[in-house]
Amino acid sequence: MLLTLVPLILVFVLCGAGALLGFVLPERRTPALTALCGSLAAAMALLAGANVLYGSPFSGQLWTIEPLGTLAVSLDRLSAFFLIVAAVVILASSIFSASYLKRYAGHHSLRAFNAGYLLLIAAIVLILIADDVLSFLLAWEAMSILCYLLVNFEHLRDGSSQAAYLMLATGEAGFIAVEFVFVFLAIKAGSLEFGQLKTALAGLGPAARWGIFLATFFGFSTKTGLVPLNSWLPRAHPAAPANVSAILSGTILNLGFYGFIRVNFDLVPTGTTGTGVVVLVVGTVSALVGILYATAEGDLKALLAHSSIENMGVIAIGVGAALIFAASQLPVLAGMAFIAAFYHMLNHSLYKSLLFLGAGVVDERTGTRDLDKLGGLIRLMPYTAGLFLIGALAISAVPPFNGFVSEWLTFEMLLRSVELPSTSLRLLFALCGAGLALTAALAVTCFVKAFAMGFLGVSRSEAASCASKAHKTEIAPMALLAVLCLLLGLLPTYVIPVLDQSLSPRIDPHTVQALVPPFFAPAAASTELPPAFLADFHNLGAQLGQRILPGRGLVLLHRGGAENPVIFAMSPSYAFAALVLLLFLAWLVFARLARTRKLARNELWAGGIPKLLPEMVYTATGFSNPVRVVFDAVFRPAIIESKRETVAVHFRTAILRRRQDIYLVDRLFFLPLAALLRWIAGQFARMHHGRLNAYVTYAVGFLLFVLLLGLYS
């Protein structure tokens, strides 16, 4: 209890003190202060989260406001999971701030940044521990506004304020929807506390549940960035400083899911397949739209932002599948789908913040994020390149990194749709599976592009050719995240029980048994596994490491019924060991050969031209253009400038065709909406013709209407 409470209090103390101290200390010390307070606060949060996850939940009442009710805090295992994820990301980005922030020294107010950044950390922690409607909403609103301020930090840059404002506006629209739900729930239950809400609302009818679901899904999706509420996301990320981007992507997006899950699983479980279908479909569409735009994008940070939309889509697919499985009375599958979604959320937070930090370093050292102008950075900043590569491999779901495990689990979940009773649902799952497959393939293209165009080949601009190495405090947090990416990819059997722990008791207790069979348990104790099954896997070496390693085993496995004992199985750990062994053998052979054979290094073969010039190599736009051409119907680029210049009639001097995409969501959703609003406003404008008696008539008419309404009710 104390071990949870003290660190939590320390988080707020550190953040508050740090924010104030920033205004006292000289400004050149501010980056260090931000880094110190931020990372200490993150460490405290980590401690509290870990303590809850492995110990007991914590809850406490703050104070009671008379007419409203009691304000309470609590940290259950669900929030503890989110808290840990947030803490890791914040830790990394805080350390990163130490040298990264120096680029703003002199022309931006670092004190303001320091205050905003630390308060944002406090707000995030507060959201996660809030146990009543009021503090949750207040913390949420504080978080939104702080995000707005931080994204708008470089407010002088083109489009920065616009992006931040769009983010704020979208967030507020969602907030209003959420607020209505909470107020409705609080009135219904007569209490502010979540605990009481839950018990009081057990008997809510399906229509109300649907309403709550729709409102909260809408509201929280504005933060999660699911289609169609994500048009702020690819704008806000490039505008924000890299450490804020990392937090936005690694933490704030997750908070959307936290809110959604808190309401729709904890407080008022939906319990219908329909809700799951909505989430699943929205998730698939988001994943596809996200990755398509990411592949076509040329701005490194915007690319990562689009890819966040994709990843949120993948998580939503997991959540949607879980909802459907749960409503179809398949609790184990629902549990697995949840685990897949949570695993992916965890992974995404890690590799996306890693990539954002990497993009931040590139931006800082070259002054550009335009992939068309980068290239060849691997020679100038090898560590950054290596770590970015790990992030890119992880996000492309390449083993042995973490993205592979969660995406694989999500796929397997979708394939389990065979157990669903309804054919239309199975068809839907199949379609979503196909969509996810396309997404996964495009993700590889996208990150091959991001890495290769950024770091490999020839530098395509002056700026990229004179970049300098990243600072140690920038490399260290990235390295931390990269190591976590590898570990989470190697040891899923240790991660899954933790996720299971954080999700219990909301999911079926058999889930972890079904996913991670206890191969490491002493033979006598493993009564859960049939002997024949155990023998089979013994022969395969599943028990390799028994008595040396702790845990249940290293094989991930879905155990079905008697006639189908193994539905799927894999072991990234053993596979990695085998891979390392094979690579070592290959290296041995090569080393032997190299002793007798001369290794010749030679220039790149380019058809015999003297030198491959920067204008002769593929640009990022060129690399992804095939995708653009194939998906032209989605992008529908508008040609905004087209010219063909010639001198003296026939000598061509310039051919230029500049295209601009209007973001799909804007095109299909916001622009028509804006047009509709404008049209409505136009209709109303007709009433303004300046005749006084007409206005009096309107007023009297409205008065009558209100009176009639009053009489009627």
Added chain:
Amino acid sequence: MTVSPPPPAQQRMFDTTALATEVARRFGTAVTRTSENGGAASWFVVEDRSALVPLCRFLFSEAGCGFAGMIVEERNEWNLRYLFLNPGCGWVYCILRLPLSTRTVPSISVPVHPADWYEREAEDLFGLTFQGHPRLGDFVLHDQVWQEGLTPMRKAFDAGQTQFELRPQQDWRPTLVVQDPGAFAMPVGPVYEGGIGESVHFLLETVGEDVIRAVPRLFYNYRGVEKIAEGKSLWDVLLLAERFSAKSAFAHSLAYCQAVETALHLETPPRARHLRVALSELERLRHHAGVINGICRSTALAVSESHAAIIEEKLLRASAAFSGHRYLFGLNTPGGLRRDFDSEATSALLRSVDDALQLLERLEQRLSYSSSFLDRLEDVGVVSPASARHLNLLGPVGRASGLRRDVRRVCPYSGYQHFQFQVAHEEEGDGYARLRVLFAEARQSASLIHQAIETLEPGPLCADPVPIRAAAALGWVEAPIGAAGHWVSFGRDGTIERYRILSPSFRNWMGLHVAVEDFAFQDFPIILSTFGLSATECDR
């Protein structure tokens, strides 16, 4: 998509006297007519250099002349000859004489677009600057190898020198035209295409997927033929004329011999003329079979490619069996031919030609049924008739775009006027039209070989030798790729003073860019093969 050339002005037909009258009316004393050549062609001397551009514009866009090339001669003054070919009155020369100290010349390539590359070449090799030309520098002498300001075609430059300092320009950058965001220039070559391709370097300007523009970078094969010919005897230059572009060796040696014959007033005997026609057409037939083979290869239709390759090799063998050389080297000589052929040899040749023609016709028929093949040729690499006229495209390429120009008809040589043949032409200007023209010309060639050999009469094979005198003349032929001209000018010592090759490939390479705009990358080899270009013929 493509920049459309301006509509042609009202064109009139002129004969020699009408043209002279019209020029006199328009330009008065600024342009005078000379009788240097004995009145066989229209020679105009531009007295006032400001009249050059209007005169050339008048000839090109009003008098219906095609631009045939530019010949720069350095004597005791600059002597620039602008060559036009008029269907009504034959060759028209505009001569501009400038003192040797002059470095700038008015550029005519704004009104006369085909002059573009000629002026660039002269700028690179003679150091003349063409005022008003928008794109000079880095042409024949690549800036990555040579320094600026080297003028190898000047008389003072010693062609034989092998040791001189090269100062490549390190900061060379290609001039790129496509400015789309993310555009880049994909380099191809000069060593590419499985190696068995000529050395050409292309920069394909693209934003990925589709190529917006392709710019060839030529002259990798430049061996300075025109320069090393200077000071050589006419027999040695004959070897050069034959060997600078072997695929049309006979045509070029014929043009050279005709130039010498005109300059020295040699009368070729009829038997030699007939045999020359037969050999020229044999070469055209073989050349076209080779181009058709290339087209089949570029479309990856393997059986047809093999079929065409067999035809080409059979014709090569027939050439060797007939003449002793697979590429017809060593046959032409000023005044006639070096060797005679008996009737057994000629009838064997006719049999081989008939065989080859039969195979070609079968190939043509099959290809016209192969939809996948036609899909890749139709509407690919289109050159509109207007563009073709504007760029003066030559040979089968021009004729496939509706230009019915063939010097065998317009200015017959070697007795072509006595034979029956049609000038094959198509209107569409796409890859398939070019293929059809090639087949039609191959048929005409076979028929011409028959006519020439069947009307062969016994007689002498070579004119009697005459003394060499200081004179200059142009010889021209319709080479397989298009009209070629060789300008030979003898010095007082009887050696060649200036040798100029107006090669058809040079012109068609210049026009290639209109066919390679906005196309899919995979069509590139197809467009290139249908043009049937030769880099070595262009480079010299």
Added chain:
Amino acid sequence: MSFWFWHGLRNGIQSTRYPHAPETAPGVTPGRPVDTQFSSAEEAAEAAAVCPTGAIHAESARAVVDLRKCIWCQRCRFGCPRPLHWETSHTWAAGSAARGAASPLGSPFGHSLHVMVVDAGDCGACLNEVKQLNNPLYNIHRLGIFFTPTPRAADVLLVVGPVSENMKGPLLKTYEAMPEPKRVLAAGTCAITGGVFGRSFMSHGGVPSVLPVDLEIPGDPPPPLAILDALLLTAGRAKHSTLSNPETAPSPDHGPRLVKLP
């Protein structure tokens, strides 16, 4: 479209049997001038005088031909007072005069020889003759010889043309880009001595002046079978019968030399 299939089948195999059987079709080779015995030294000198490149020189009453300089102008064949004897062989590739006999690449390459062709200022004839080797009539794939588009996979560099200044850089780059072991073949008289282009500001006068040449294939152009023969020599697969015939073999000092077979 299926007719192409039948078309191919009906035409059957047209490839030559060479080198397993001699190829005698008329016109496969232009032949070559060979050393000729005249009755007097004057006659031999007269015969040598017609040659524009100095490929013939008189050794007492014998006119001796240096094929490395011959440009197949046929002036010593037709229309001259003292014609030389011409024979219709095609196996005259020989080790480079500068480097002596080159060793073949050896058995690993015997049936898998990858050839990179570079046009270094060629007139188009040699290149076309190389191209003819892909022709079904020669079909060198049947012998395990392939043309490759990249020097990285090439064992043999086959250069045609006198090496123009503009192509020198690309040629050297190609050579450097090839892995060891590699052999350089100069095909055509231009590639050996510069031919008609000789040495000038623009021409390097043959490949030997820029690269170590292992095997020279005289000819203007060398017919496909001469090139094929040289490739077989390089792979260590040719058995020379014609050149080892003392009657027709050129004298050791001036004519091409035999490649030493393993």
